[in-house]
Amino acid sequence: MTAENVTIPSTDQLIDVIGNSSVGIAVTDGSGAVVLHNKALSVLMGGETAHLGERILSGGAGEDLAGLLERLKKDGRIEHAAVTFRSAAGKDRTVRVNAVLTGEGAGTRIHWVSRPELGERLPVSSTSTEDAALSDATAWIRAVDECAHPSLAPAKDKEAVMREFYQVAPVAIHLIGVNGNVMHANPADVALVDYTATPTEYVGGHIRKIYEDQGLLDDFLSRWDEDSPIINFRANFVTKDGEPRPVLIFSTAQAEGGSVSNTRCFVFNDPEPGRARDTISAFGWPA
Numbered sequence: 001m002t003a004e005n006v007t008i009p010s011t012d013q014l015i016d017v018i019g020n021s022s023v024g025i026a027v028t029d030g031s032g033a034v035v036l037h038n039k040a041l042s043v044l045m046g047g048e049t050a051h052l053g054e055r056i057l058s059g060g061a062g063e064d065l066a067g068l069l070e071r072l073k074k075d076g077r078i079e080h081a082a083v084t085f086r087s088a089a090g091k092d093r094t095v096r097v098n099a100v101l102t103g104e105g106a107g108t109r110i111h112w113v114s115r116p117e118l119g120e121r122l123p124v125s126s127t128s129t130e131d132a133a134l135s136d137a138t139a140w141i142r143a144v145d146e147c148a149h150p151s152l153a154p155a156k157d158k159e160a161v162m163r164e165f166y167q168v169a170p171v172a173i174h175l176i177g178v179n180g181n182v183m184h185a186n187p188a189d190v191a192l193v194d195y196t197a198t199p200t201e202y203v204g205g206h207i208r209k210i211y212e213d214q215g216l217l218d219d220f221l222s223r224w225d226e227d228s229p230i231i232n233f234r235a236n237f238v239t240k241d242g243e244p245r246p247v248l249i250f251s252t253a254q255a256e257g258g259s260v261s262n263t264r265c266f267v268f269n270d271p272e273p274g275r276a277r278d279t280i281s282a283f284g285w286p287a
Helices: 011-019 039-045 065-075 136-146 156-168 187-192 214-222
Strands: 024-029 034-037 077-086 092-102 109-116 172-176 182-185 230-238 244-256 259-269
Touching: 011 156, 011 172, 011 259, 024 039, 024 156, 034 156, 039 077, 039 092, 039 109, 039 136, 065 077, 065 092, 092 156, 109 156, 109 259, 136 230, 172 187, 187 259
Parallel strands: none
Antiparallel strands: 024 034, 024 109, 077 092, 092 109, 172 182, 172 259, 230 244, 244 259
């Protein structure tokens, strides 16, 4: 069984995972015209857009849209590219972008995932003196939560596009249920921990299997009822062969009626794998 054979989330789950994720998501055609984008991308861009060319700066810090499209045509994907988004109010914001190109000609689509560059993280590290309430990570997730869904937000009429995004996304995505088990994991997530050949050994099992620091995971799981986000957090996953895999985690939870049903986790290969891993004293950080 290959990773592609593992079941994918329902349409409603995809609408939530993509629309309410803690990272910016867009799907465009080959020119950068937007098919859909989520709330987090609206925050990064300072508003909605129908074309990424209206938001990505030419020159200056980072790459412009033309440069990114050329790289995608040549290599098929990009990771951690520095991009500067210009808002309608003239406020620029540098982000890191992963993208993958699918199809060809008129059928070309590009799947973009953008993450903010943040100085702090959530939950607060046990070795940090920072105030979580004042951190840029807290400000980021609050801005996303308070943002309205854009007019091109994920919806049921875009089911095929959402399913394609989930399958080819240039970043690992998994959903964890209330019992701590991995409900769904996309091919990039399964590959990240080297279970592509045997995905059912990972998907359906407890998330504990892939965390190197078990105390850290215990702390994460203890926050379930608090709906506490995990933002810009550096940890080590463990591959099937027991090798550490440095990652950068952006995760929030879907909650309805005061009850959390599952997490929506976006996980990047850490572009700075030599940096110290973030740590927390288990059950020691107040809500």
